[in-house]
Amino acid sequence: MEKNSSTEKGEMVEEPLLLHNSETQKGGLRTLPFILVIPQARPPPCVDSNNICRSAEMFQLFFLCFSLGIVAIGAGTIKSSSLAFGSDQLKQEVYQGNARAMERYFSWYYALYALSLVVALTCLVYIQVNMGWALGFGAPVLLMLFATVLIYLGTPFYVKLKPKSSLITGLFQVVVAAYRNRCLRLSSESADILYHRNKGSTIVRPSEKLRFLNKACIVQDPQLDLSPDGEATDPWRLCTVDQVEELKALLKVVPIWLTGVVLAINISQSSFPVLQAKTMDRHIGSTFEIPAGSFGIFIVISGILWIVLYDCLILPVASKLTGKPVHFSTKQRMGFGLVLSFLSVLVVAVVEGVRRSIAIKQGHSDDPEGVIPMSAAWLLPQNCLTGFAEALNAIGQNEFYISEFPRSMSSIAASLIGFGMGVGNLLASFLMNTINDLTKGEGQESWISSNINKGHYDCYYMVLAGFSLVNMLCYIVCSRAYGPCKGEEEEVMEEEDP
Known part of the structure; x- marks a missing residue:
């Protein structure tokens, strides 16, 4: 692994921000088990016989909010800095010219991140439910401690860029x-x-x-x-000219970044699929039943599966058939992700329309939790499409920002997709409240009623599909207006040169 030239000359460089961020999140996680272990850190349990519960005291609420705040800050900074810090470890010539190496790095980074989500949604949830919340929060503390030790052990081998001014x-x-x-x-x-x-x-x-x-x-x-x-x-x-070009790079990607916000709106619809799954037959065999809240794991698994198939099967086969290395650009992958996102919400609308009609025929209009004779396997196509869309678009966005921005802006580039997800969540709440107000009348349930059999979530998702279709068209316009990415001009000239 090559070191940065500034490091080789012995210049003073700042330690990577990731080290401090992991300590921050570990500090937040470390305080959470105390709430469960120390009786004074939480309100006393409710008296079941009289249904009397005492509210938490001011110190207990402060301690809880402080712990969650530290966890949120640590998690946010790790997500934004670890990706940029990892890209700094790539050799300079790879960073600038080898698009395939960059693509592979971002793909497997996302795959490992998704794999960690699978572990969190299975192993850690099992520990919390079956072995107690104290041990359930203690396990992440130990994992973060182990990760911090590994980072410090590798510090002498890291490439650490010389810090700039703000x-x-x-x-x-x-x-x-x-x-x-x-x-x-x-x-x-x-x-x-x-x-x-x-x-x-x-x-x-x-x-x-x-x-x-x-x-x-x-x-x-x-x-x-x-x-x-x-x-x-x-x-x-x-x-300086560098400052001007940095601002230009940021402004140029804003239109494309906005198209990713609409994708975030589709992905953030997490509560309805749980309600939908609760009304369907989730049995595998005669005894095992998949929890309704666990169906989101299929989104993560499908994302990992797509990365493996894309990197190990699709690209090698396509390269063999064409007789030359095949590489899909970041803008192509982002666009294809938007197409799959549009298809996913369209499939949700169709499946929900079928599910709702069956529920009404079965007499479950007033029973939003009544199980109907429809297999929950019908939810897998929409989950797989969502996972594929997220993997394609998220990896493409990260690689696009890192590649297009100057290397000094790698931390901002890595933060853009997370910022877009946050904006998408806010817009999703605003959109849901707006549709709820517009469709609710006197004695009439809104489209997004808590009783999904009386609501019209199929119509709601058709609205999302309409937004997604318009977003796809906007992306095509913005992508063409942006012009070729870095390195694409040289590829075009090489192909035209006999």
């Missing part, structure tokens, strides 16, 4: 500087324009896209704008 501040500086220099005139043909560059930067001139931002890095008077060491005297009036 990236977010630099992006705001470009906006302010471009506004303050808005009166400057730009000409792509003028060779007299002097641009402020970082020392050792390979970028000589800013790109022609979003040209109004180029005003932020134009040196008007070198004696006034630059200090003797070549730095800007006022970074809020003069920025």
Whole structure:
């Protein structure tokens, strides 16, 4: 494994943020078992005979919220930094030019992440239910401790990039500087324009896209704008070309990122499938019954299965048939993921329409938990399509952002998909509340009623399918407007060159 040039020269570098993040999450997990082990950390149990329950005290609520807050912060920072930190370990030439190596890294990263979800939904849930919540929370603490030890043991072998100043501040500086220099005139043909560059930067001139931002890095008077060491005297009036290109890279991906938010809306519909599964026959054989809440695991399993098939079967077979290495670009995989997401919600609407009609015929209109003679295996196609869609789009998004952004923005690139999932969850709640208000009338159940037999979740999912179809069309437009990704211009020129 190669080390970064700055590391080889012995320059001081900052320890990877992942080390501190794992400690943060481990600290949050470590406090949760205390709530279950220490009696004073939780309210006393309810008296069953009188159905009397005492509310939690202020300290107990604070302790619980503090623990959950630390867990959330640790989990969020680990998810955003571990992906970027792992990509930093790739060799520079692989990072820049070998798209297949990048694709394989992101695919197997997602596969291992999904595999950890399977373990959490099976083994850890089994421990919590059958062996107690104290041990159930203690097991993740031990796992996080083991992971932290492994990370520290590998610290001498990691590539640790030299830290820069605040990236977010630099992006705001470009906006302010471009506004303050808005009166400057730009000409792509003028060779007299002097641009402020970082020392050792390979970028000589800013790109022609979003040209109004180029005003932020134009040196008007070198004696006034630059200090003797070549730095800007006022970074809020003069920025570097690298700063301008970083902001351009972020703004360019926003339209494509928004199409991933709609996919997040479809994925975040997690409560209805549980209600749906509870009304269907979930038996395997005569004795074993799959819990309704466990059907989500098929989404995770199908995602892992797709990665294995794609990497070990589909690409090798396609390469053998065509006689040359086959590689699907990040934009192609993201688009195909959106297509599968559209098909998944369409299948949900069709299956729910059939399930609801059977429930009504069986006389379960007023019984939302009445089991109907319909196998829960009908839920597998929609779960598999959702898993395939999430795997394709999520891996494609991560690889797209990491590849398109400058290497200094890898942490932001890794955070975009998580941020999109959060925005998608908020929009899903807003959409559900809006449809509930619009479809609920006097003496009439809304489409998303708690009684799924009286509601019309099939119509609700048809609305989601409509949004997904429009989103697919928007993605096609945004993808073409974005132009070729990094490295695609060279591939096209090589194919055209005889």
